[in-house]
Amino acid sequence: MGNDDNTLTRVGEFGLIKRVTQRLPVHDDCLLGPGDDAAVVAASDRRVVACTDVLVEGRHFRRDWSSATDVGHRAAAANLADIVAMGARPTGLLVGMCLPGDLPVEWAEELADGLAAEADLVGVSVVGGDTVSSKELTIAVTALGDLQGRAPVTRSGARIGDIVAVSGRLGWSAAGYTILSRGFRSPGALVAAHRRPEVPYAAGPLAAALGATAMIDVSDGLLSDLGHIAESSHVSINVESKTLEITEAMANAAQAMGVDPLAWVLTGGEDHALAATFPPDVLLGGDWRIIGRVGVGRGVTVDGSAYEGSTGWDHFR
Incomplete structure (x- = not known):
């Protein structure tokens, strides 16, 4: 990880910025990148989609569980997923890093590598950010996006009779977290899913093009986030459990640890799958698969009944 002389305290803020920015590629939407007071990002649509997310060590990641590269991937993915969930194309990332002075420089460089690699999956640049010394390691990322002439797909457009569909993996990260918290490191695929999500980036703009209503x-x-759609749209949503995939690895791990694998799928977060509602006659494409229906009433049910227990993560609960 590096010796005691190769820390952030030794290289300083501007030395760190130089090392990090040298590792970040520049894509077409970045008209002016790091190095000035602010970056310039193309906004051909004349509207900018923006979101931000914060990762705090001990709350969102642990350095004994995840590499710096993993953390970089997760930090970028959490924000890029929000952009595509609006039906937009990501155009840029801004990264704020609060780092302890005794942190090895290599850790910060590898974090930048993870950010850049995840951003490369959708062809966007890390266009700027800030660094500050802090006792608590925190990564704050802001993402920008372009709607390309389309209306944003919000949470409030679901209509009675719509189908509910998902794209991407559900429950994998939650399973990996449970495995790691019990002191294990396998199955490797589930642990890897917690360390580094696989976001279905193309599915967001595709859903918008298909006429997604929310x-x-x-x-x-899943239940918690579908609850946001149900609340904003003033409808109810019913999820059919038989449509949800529980892989053999998840079933085996759940049995070994005395856990219901369906709970991982219904309430586990951080896989950054996408959930959407569509008109009932739409012909879905890509990885989109139907898991339920929108109906009259309020709230989210599973197989017609209220779900017992927590429906997802709440930082203050």
């Missing part, structure tokens, strides 16, 4: 990034849990 959409959301599943970051806190």
